[in-house]
Amino acid sequence: MSDENPRGVGGDKRQALPAEEPARDAHAAASADRGGAEPAGSPGRPGSHGAPGHDEHAGRDERAAGEAVTRGSDEEPEGALAPEGGDEPGVTGRQRLAAALWPPRVTRAQLTVAVLLFVLGLGLAIQVRSTSEGGPLRGARQEDLVRILDELDDRSARLQGEKQRLEGQQRELENSSDQAEEARRQTRQKARQLGVLAGTVGAEGPGLHITVRDPGGAVEADMLLDTIQELRAAGAEAIEVNDVRVVASSYLQGATDVRIDGKAVAPPYRFEVIGEPKDLEPALNIPGGVVQTLEKEQAGVEVSRSEKITVDALRSTKQPDYARSSQ
């Protein structure tokens, strides 16, 4: 636009004053612009008025005026433009605008401008749309994109490292929880085994029913103890006599009034024994063994195998007062 200015104002006066003689246009314009308030029609210098040979002079004046106006419009445009409105009654910028807008005229200028404005509108719309739709990275410059990419790479590497660390931690925890679970399982198993041995839990399995009838009252505690010993020697794992669980600490007292662990046990004596029946039964029936000894005392002994013996008499756990684990 600034390249239009110097020529522009001089040309403006030429177009704006069509009634004046062409030779005087430039002078009029120049004087008007320099003098400011002088009317366009009145000559600034009478000497140059209407002189046909002064074209060159006029041209120089015009240039000077152009420069003056350029400077003026740069520094204080109002001073340069103010006289214009007063000089040309009838044709103001507003009227020119209105004339250009309505009625629409198909002229070369309008068409040219229309084409260029079409291009501008197109570019504007494309740019606005791509900026609003493409996200913040759309209009970013190359170096910014490189920087953002670097930052993202760093961040992704950092997060990758953190992920690996956490995965290792997770594996560790899973292993340790597996180990803890295994330990708990083994502990429970051990507790059951020890419970069977200590008589604090019930037990079931294959074994023998033994019933010792004692009509003569001849069976004494030591005979029952022999029976128990024989069964243990043959591999009995859980023994119950008349609802009394026989364990490691069990003791038998009395002669014919048998007490096991202090509880009186009356005949007939019913043994529930869990163990391998094939081992237990021969152990009882060996010549000179338990069965023969009892039968010698006129006691009746019945031994029967069973695939499912239930030993459900329980003992309460007793905390030892003096014995402590040495481990």
Added chain:
Amino acid sequence: MIAVLGLIVGVVAGLVVRPVVPTVMEPYLPIAVVAALDAVFGGLRAMLDGIFNDKVFVVSFLSNVVVAALIVFLGDKLGVGAQLSTGVVVVLGIRIFSNAAAIRRHVFRA
């Protein structure tokens, strides 16, 4: 009037047709648009001044666009693209403001 219609048709076409700008051209489009805006404001001012010349307008429009794109291209090649395009936008913005001030004086006489 036809010029204004051209602008409106251009905006509508840009929104409806959604043309794809080549990636090579993409960084220059915003600067070119601002430069073209500057040319349009200059042309409007010239019209209000009564000195509008379509040839001058065409040349100033095209040269503005080309020079602005060229400056950005050069800036990108020199590694100061961001700063240079900021500078171009500032300069064009100042020119648009001064032209707008002149237009305002014509239209509102204030």
